[in-house]
Amino acid sequence: MSATPETDAAPGAEILFLAEGELAGLVADLATAAVEVVGPAATEPASPAAAAADVLHGRPELEYRTLAPGVAPLLAPGMPRLSLKGFFLPQTEALFAWRQHGTEIEIERGEASARRRVALGVKPCDAAALEIVDHVMNWDFADQPWNERRVATTVFTLACPVEDGSCFCTAVGLAPDGTRGADGLFTPVEGGWLVEPSTEKGAAFVAEHAARFATASAALVDEGAEARRAANERVAGHLEIDAESVREWIAGHFDDPLLAGLGVRCHGCGTCASVCPTCHCFDIVDETDGVGKGTRRRSWDTCQTGKFTLHASGHNPRNDQNARFRQRLNHKFSIYPLRFGEVLCTGCGRCSRECHAGQDLVEMLAAIDVAARRPAAVGAETESGGPA
Amino acid sequence: MSTVAPQHEARPAPEARPAPTIYEPNLMTVIDLVDETVDTRTLQLEFKDEALRESFAFHAGQFGEYSAFGAGECTFCIASPPTRAGAIECTFKTVGKVSAALRELNVGDTMGFRGPYGNWFPVDDWGGKNVLFVAGGIGLAPVRCVIWNVLDRRDEFGDVTIVYGARSVDDLVYKRELEEWAGRADVNMVTTVDPGGETPDWDGRVGFVPTVLGEVAPSAKDTVAVVCGPPVMIKFSFPVLADLGFADDDVFTTLEMRMKCGVGKCGRCNIGPYYVCKDGPVFSATQLKTLPPEY
Numbered sequence: 001m002s003a004t005p006e007t008d009a010a011p012g013a014e015i016l017f018l019a020e021g022e023l024a025g026l027v028a029d030l031a032t033a034a035v036e037v038v039g040p041a042a043t044e045p046a047s048p049a050a051a052a053a054d055v056l057h058g059r060p061e062l063e064y065r066t067l068a069p070g071v072a073p074l075l076a077p078g079m080p081r082l083s084l085k086g087f088f089l090p091q092t093e094a095l096f097a098w099r100q101h102g103t104e105i106e107i108e109r110g111e112a113s114a115r116r117r118v119a120l121g122v123k124p125c126d127a128a129a130l131e132i133v134d135h136v137m138n139w140d141f142a143d144q145p146w147n148e149r150r151v152a153t154t155v156f157t158l159a160c161p162v163e164d165g166s167c168f169c170t171a172v173g174l175a176p177d178g179t180r181g182a183d184g185l186f187t188p189v190e191g192g193w194l195v196e197p198s199t200e201k202g203a204a205f206v207a208e209h210a211a212r213f214a215t216a217s218a219a220l221v222d223e224g225a226e227a228r229r230a231a232n233e234r235v236a237g238h239l240e241i242d243a244e245s246v247r248e249w250i251a252g253h254f255d256d257p258l259l260a261g262l263g264v265r266c267h268g269c270g271t272c273a274s275v276c277p278t279c280h281c282f283d284i285v286d287e288t289d290g291v292g293k294g295t296r297r298r299s300w301d302t303c304q305t306g307k308f309t310l311h312a313s314g315h316n317p318r319n320d321q322n323a324r325f326r327q328r329l330n331h332k333f334s335i336y337p338l339r340f341g342e343v344l345c346t347g348c349g350r351c352s353r354e355c356h357a358g359q360d361l362v363e364m365l366a367a368i369d370v371a372a373r374r375p376a377a378v379g380a381e382t383e384s385g386g387p388a
Numbered sequence: 389m390s391t392v393a394p395q396h397e398a399r400p401a402p403e404a405r406p407a408p409t410i411y412e413p414n415l416m417t418v419i420d421l422v423d424e425t426v427d428t429r430t431l432q433l434e435f436k437d438e439a440l441r442e443s444f445a446f447h448a449g450q451f452g453e454y455s456a457f458g459a460g461e462c463t464f465c466i467a468s469p470p471t472r473a474g475a476i477e478c479t480f481k482t483v484g485k486v487s488a489a490l491r492e493l494n495v496g497d498t499m500g501f502r503g504p505y506g507n508w509f510p511v512d513d514w515g516g517k518n519v520l521f522v523a524g525g526i527g528l529a530p531v532r533c534v535i536w537n538v539l540d541r542r543d544e545f546g547d548v549t550i551v552y553g554a555r556s557v558d559d560l561v562y563k564r565e566l567e568e569w570a571g572r573a574d575v576n577m578v579t580t581v582d583p584g585g586e587t588p589d590w591d592g593r594v595g596f597v598p599t600v601l602g603e604v605a606p607s608a609k610d611t612v613a614v615v616c617g618p619p620v621m622i623k624f625s626f627p628v629l630a631d632l633g634f635a636d637d638d639v640f641t642t643l644e645m646r647m648k649c650g651v652g653k654c655g656r657c658n659i660g661p662y663y664v665c666k667d668g669p670v671f672s673a674t675q676l677k678t679l680p681p682e683y
Binding site: 098296313 | 404405406407408409410411412413415455457458459460461481483484487496497498499500618619644645646648649651652653654655656658659660661663666680682683
C-alpha cells in the first residue's frame with residue numbers, strides 16, 4: 001500500500017462552490033426535506049477545566065452530533081473526540097425486543113434503521129473507516145442494521161488541515177483530502193467551500209440542492225488544491241511504513257520481545273477502541289425490563305479487557321495485557337489485511353491522542369517498520385510460535 | 389401479559405423491520421431433557437416453525453447460539469447427529485448466567501437458536517477409513533455428534549474406536565450411550581476416569597486420557613482421529629497420536645473460544661489468522677500448529 005494521495009474529482013468534472021452564507025440555507029432545505037444532518041458541533045464544556053482548555057486551544061472541542069433541524073455543522077479544523085462510527089454502529093442498540101407469554105416467547109422486531117441522513121464535515125479518516133469496516137460487516141453474513149444506515153446516509157468529507165503529530169493517514173494509504181467511504185469532498189477556501197461529489201449519491205445530493213451551489217472560480221480551485229497538497233505533504237512526514245512488510249513481520253514474530261512487550265504500559269481501559277473509527281467488536285447481552293420482557297442489545301466492546309476472551313471454565317486465552325495489546329495490533333495490521341486486503345486503521349491518531357498511558361501507535365508502527373526492514377537475524381523466529 | 393399498554397385506535401406505526409436480522413434467533417421448544425451429571429444437562433429442541441423443522445440441515449461439528457431470553461446467548465456445538473432429523477440436542481454444563489438460565493427451562497418452554505454456524509468434520513472424506521475418537525469430560529458433546537453420524541452410516545467406515553474419560557465416574561456424560569457403544573461388536577469402546585475418580589465398582593480403566601490412549605495404542609494406518617476435551621487433554625493427546633504415527637492432517641479437533649455473534653462480526657473468537665466461528669470450530673492438527681498459543 002503506497003501513500004498515494006487520493007484525487008477524486010472525475011477529470012473534467014465541474015468543481016462547485018458553496019459560499020459560507022449558503023450553508024445555513026442548505027441546512028434549512030434539508031430540514032424542510034426531513035433529512036437529518038450529522039456533523040461536527042462544539043461540545044458543551046463539561047467543566048470549568050474543559051472550558052479553560054477550549055480557551056487555551058483557541059477553539060472548542062468538537063463532536064459529531066445529529067444536529068437540530070436547521071442547525072449548521074461547524075465546518076472548522078478540529079478532530080471530534082469520537083469518530084463517526086457510532087452513527088452506523090451505535091455504542092449500544094436494541095437488536096430486538098422479546099416478550100414472554102406463558103411458555104411462549106414473542107419477538108418484536110425494531111424499526112429498520114433507514115432514516116435519510118447526510119453527514120457533513122466528516123474527517124476523511126472517519127469516512128474511510130466506514131468502507132473498511134464494510135468488509136467484515138458483509139463477510140458472508142450481511143449485518144442489516146449497519147448496511148441500512150450506510151445506504152441511508154450521504155457522507156461529505158471536509159479536507160483536513162492535519163490536526164497534529166498523531167495523524168498518519170498517508171501511512172495507511174489514505175489522504176487528508178480523501179473521499180473513501182464518502183460521497184464527496186468539501187475543501188475550505190476563502191469565503192466558503194469547494195464541493196466535489198465523488199459518487200452518484202453525492203452528485204444526486206448536489207443536484208437536489210443545486211440552487212445553493214455556484215461554479216468555483218479558477219482562483220478558488222487553485223487555492224483549494226494548494227491547501228490539499230500542503231496537508232498531504234505535512235502528514236506524510238509523520239510516519240511512513242511499508243504495510244505489507246509490517247503485516248508479514250507481525251504475522252511471523254508473535255513472540256518477538258518488541259511485539260510481545262508493547263502492552264506493558266497499557267491499563268486495558270479500552271479507550272483506544274472506543275475512539276477508534278475502525279474498531280467494531282461488540283458484545284451481545286440481554287437486558288430485562290421487569291418480568292417477562294426485555295431487549296437483546298449489542299454494545300461496543302474491546303479486546304483490551306480481560307473478560308473479552310474469558311471462557312466459562314475460567315481459562316483465558318489472552319490472560320495478560322501484553323497479549324491483549326498484541327492482539328489489537330495483530331488484528332489491525334496483520335489479520336485484517338490478510339483477510340480483507342487492507343489494514344484496519346485509518347491513521348486518525350485518536351488512540352495515541354486519548355491514551356492515558358501514553359501508548360503511541362505512531363511510535364510503535366515506526367519501530368515495527370524498522371524491525372521489518374532489518375535483515376532477519378540468525379535464529380530469528382520464522383513463524384508464529386505454535387502451540388506451547 | 390394482560391396489562392400492557394391499552395389499545396388506542398390505529399395510529400401509523402413505525403415501519404417494523406420486514407425481515408429478521410442475522411441476530412434474531414429462531415424459536416425452539418424444549419421437548420426433552422436429560423441430566424447427564426450433577427451439573428451437565430442435555431436439552432432436546434424442536435423448531436416451532438414447521439417449515440424450518442423440515443428444512444433444517446447441518447453437518448457434524450457445526451455449532452449454534454442458544455438463547456435463554458433474559459439471560460443472553462451461549463455457544464455450543466450441536467450434540468446430536470445430522471443423520472437424526474427433526475430435533476437437535478445441546479449439552480451444557482451450568483457454569484454461568486446463560487447456562488444457569490437454560491437449566492431453568494422445562495419441557496415445553498421456549499428458547500432461541502441461531503445456526504448452524506462454522507465448518508464441520510470432513511466425515512464424507514473418511515469413507516473406508518478407521519475412525520478414532522478421543523474425548524474428555526464434556527468434550528464428548530461435539531464428538532458424540534460425529535460418533536452417531538459415523539455409527540448411523542456404519543458401513544462406510546472401518547474400525548471405530550472411542551477413548552473417553554472424565555475426572556470421575558460421576559463426570560462421565562451420556563452414560564447410557566457409553567454402555568450402548570460398549571455393547572456393540574462394531575465399536576471398540578474404552579472408558580477411563582482420572583486416578584482417584586473411580587468408584588469401588590468401576591470396571592473401566594483408571595488413568596488420564598492421553599496415557600490410556602497410549603496404552604490402547606490404536607493403529608494410525610488408514611485412521612483419522614477426532615479429539616476434543618479440556619485444553620490440557622488436547623495438548624497431551626497430540627504428541628501421543630504423533631508417536632502412534634498419526635499425520636497432523638488426519639487429526640481433527642474442535643476449538644472452544646468465547647463467541648457472541650457466531651457469524652464473524654463481533655471479533656471475539658479471532659485467533660491468529662482465523663475467526664473460529666467462520667474458519668472453525670473444526671481444525672486439523674496441521675492448522676492448529678500454525679496458530680499462536682492463544683486458545
